[in-house]
Amino acid sequence: MSHILHRLQDRPHFLELAYRGSRRLLSPFKPWLKPGGWMERLLIGGEELSKGAIFGCRMCGQCVLHSTGMTCPMTCPKEMRNGPCGGVRLDGHCEVIPEMLCVWTQAWERSKRMPTYGGEFLRVLPTLDRRLSGSSAWINDFSGEIENIETSWRE
């Protein structure tokens, strides 16, 4: 089952639509999407299950999948946030773990098949807030945490 879910990553357009759909579905519940309550516990469980199986999600709490070719950048050994490092091998494999395909080369290819959010790949993404690790990315998105990170990053 998890194998099948994992292969969903190669349907990036389907996934970006799923993301947009989920966002719309959740937005009426915004007043309840606050950190610390049962809603967060529920969402953490849901995120671990779904994003864990599909993307190998590491629960950084500040999901940027739609900006990174629906590919989790936390699975990159250097946790690059803005594209592949200069160590990618000629066969497209990772510098640090040679038997693994570079996460970012896959992310780039997938982003090209994402008409809705593909352009996001070119945006300079902010650094990670390590405090959010283990929390719900949906809650952080709707409660304004993500917007705070973006603001401190802007010049």
Add this chain to the structure above:
Amino acid sequence: MSPSSRLESVLRSGDFAVTAELNPRDSADPQVVYQQARILAEFSDAINTGDGSGANSHLSSLGMAALLARAGHEPVMQLGCRDRNRIALQGELLAAAALGVGNVLCLTGDGVQAGDQPDAKSVFDLDSMGLLRTARIMRGQGRFLSGRKIEIAPRWFLGAASNPFVPPYDFRPLRLQKKIEAGAEFIQTQYCFDVPRLRQFMARVRDMGLDERVFILVGVGPLRSLKSALWMREHVPGVVIPESIEKRLRGVPSDKQQEQGLQICVEIIQQVREIPGIKGVHVMAYRQEEWVGEIVERAGLLPRPKLAREPLVEEEAKHVSL
């Protein structure tokens, strides 16, 4: 006083710039740095100091850059994200400015697996893009990433690396664009042994107008022998040595390979210089710093523009206290 960048002046004047890389040193004696710097300074406009090059411990980048600055040279301090978190990186950046280092090259860094201490913990709290933007915020807004104010804002010429020679090739120009948006003002590329690949990259870079927004210096260097070329290809992340180069080294007896390596390097510099949008070369002569002068001379890049201030002689440098 915050330093200004002589490298920036050379590039802005339109001169084809030459930077060189100081070999990593494993010594507590600053003289090893001064001696090597003296050789390089004659043939270059600025000298890079590596930050834990190849994921090995060495005399630190800030330490070497500060020694160079004190001796009147023009350092480019390389700063990588592998070994420090954002608290240390910002402290290091500020210290660089305070010690007279006017150029910083922001890198992500090789993984620890590349060096002699693969048992170490990798940090990678930021990546090169995050470090660049952090430095620009410190300089432009006079604040740390946290928002806390810096009394006197630092001033550096900010650089980044680019590797046009590895996949995904079609993304490399876009990654360069992102680095410019994050704060890069100059670029030093990975070793170039594949000029046709560089031409393709630069064609796209020019189409996007990026060569007007950033100074691009191409990394070059002499291969000491066939053996060392094969070793580099295998062990140095991001270095691509095409078949054609390997063939040329194979085609000569081993005692002629060093000369062949030098010749290849000189030819690459000459070809690179013809590519529109390239503003200089960065010479990395690992353990062959004595050849940098000859390479630069044979490539027709001498004399270098006169320095604003002459480096102190070694005797004087000895007495410079930090």
